[in-house]
Amino acid sequence: MTAPARRPGRRPGRSSSRDDILAAARVLFGERGYDKASIRAIAAAAGVDPALVHHFFGAKEELFAAAMEFPVDPETILPLILAGPRAEIGERLVRTFLRFWSDPRLRPQFVGIIRSATTSETGATLLRDFITSQLFARVAAVLEVPGLNLNAAAAQLVGVVMFRYVLEMEPMASASDDELVALLAPTIQRYLDA
Amino acid sequence: MTAPARRPGRRPGRSSSRDDILAAARVLFGERGYDKASIRAIAAAAGVDPALVHHFFGAKEELFAAAMEFPVDPETILPLILAGPRAEIGERLVRTFLRFWSDPRLRPQFVGIIRSATTSETGATLLRDFITSQLFARVAAVLEVPGLNLNAAAAQLVGVVMFRYVLEMEPMASASDDELVALLAPTIQRYLDA
Structure with missing residues (x-):
């Protein structure tokens, strides 16, 4: 198979080969999972030579880490969740x-x-690190919540997005964010109040 | 690769080639997931010829369905969960x-x-069917719980076992069943009371 020359979503001056590779890696890791998304396929989708992928990112594992890096800065979100009444933090966390x-x-x-x-x-490892060190754990550190409660809250939210976006299970897949917030916020609030 | 002749866990008179194949399929599907567990590897682990796997089960998808079939009869468990006070059904469900x-x-x-x-x-599809048609949905039908609440309860429990047994996330991986029941039962109870 030869890499096609197209560069999906590429806008001259607003992107770069490096960004194209990351975008393609996100799509392919997302669709196929880590093991089945090859460097060759990612390079093809980005319209670059596989050697360029290695040049920018080294091995597949490093490309994966770069592609999956938490795309928003927890320092920006944390104040949004922590601001406001303590009794509504579950709702703010679920909504965010x-x-x-x-x-x-x-x-x-x-x-x-x-x-x-x-x-x-x-x-x-990446998901463990993500949950342990990112957004969620920082909220817990500020609120002094036991680790097991934190795990239970994270498990509820990860379970929900797995049902909603990976398994596409109904009625959860078609529910509105508002319906889900109403249902889930009291659960998360209880775990964070402990 | 040639299939080795060993039959792990085989006890003469208490097992059969069919059971050996199912046991090997469960281990390999569990370790590798559906796509990466080959009929050849499953046959090798069971100590049989791949042709025998096809003879008993047909295609890989049928073997998978047989191997993953819910191993306990919901009709046996349902009374255990439904017996006792309505206010403790969350606890009985989580514990079971x-x-x-x-x-x-x-x-x-x-x-x-x-x-x-x-x-x-x-x-x-298998997990969707499992959740929709098995144990959990039957409890919900008897209790007349909305589908979205049922999804939320199932998402909490699936998230927990994913953290505990797939990701092996601490402290949830090392927590006792009693600790988890105390933490999760009120969540499930609230969803089933709605």
């Missing part, structure tokens, strides 16, 4: 979490993380 | 669910379902 998953630019990356986490040690 | 996952003979099969559901359409 669902808002990121609703973004079609970010979702393939998140789906890729879930898919890869169940099938490769690299993916599992 | 965790007890099945604690059984080392059943766990590979359950892990296989989760792993395959995130990476193949066959696996996703």
Whole structure:
């Protein structure tokens, strides 16, 4: 197979080969999982030579880490979640979490993380790190929540997006964010109040 | 690669080639997921010829369905969950669910379902059917719970076993069943009370 010359979504002056590779990697890791998304296929989708992928990112595992890196800065979101009444933090957390998953630019990356986490040690480590060190754990550190409660809250939210976006299970797949916030916020609030 | 002649766990008079194949399929689907577990590898692990696998089960998809079939009869469990006070049904459901996952003979099969559901359409369909038509949905039908609440409860439990047994995330991986029941039962109870 030869790499096609097309560069999907490429806008001259607003992108770069490096960005194209990352975007293609997110789509392919998301669709196929870590093991089945090859460097060759990612290079083809980005319209570059596989050697350029290696030049920018080294091995597949490093490309994966770069592609799956949390796409928003927790320092920006944390104040949004922590601001406001303590009794409504569950609602703010669920709403913020669902808002990121609703973004079609970010979702393939998140789906890729879930898919890869169940099938490769690299993916599992990444999701563990993501949950332990990112947004969620920082909220917990500020609120002094026990680790097991934090796990239960994260498991509820990861379970929900797995049902909604990976398994596409009804009625959860078609429910509105508002319906889900109403249903899930009290659960998360209870775990964070402990 | 040639199939080795060993038959792990085989006890003469207490097993059969058919059972050996199913046991090997559960282990390999569980470890590798649907796509990467080949009929050849499953036959090798069971100590039989691949032709015998096809003879008993036909195509890989049929073997998968047979291997992943819910290993306990919902009709046996349902009365256990429904018996007793309505206000404690969340606790009984969580405890029963965790007890099945604690059984080392059943766990590979359950892990296989989760792993395959995130990476193949066959696996996703199986998990959707499993949740929609098995134990959980039957409890909901008796209690007249809305579908979205049922999804939320199932998502919480699937998220928990994914953290505990697939990602091996701490402290959830090392927590006792009693700790988890105390933490999760009120969540499930609230969803089923709606």
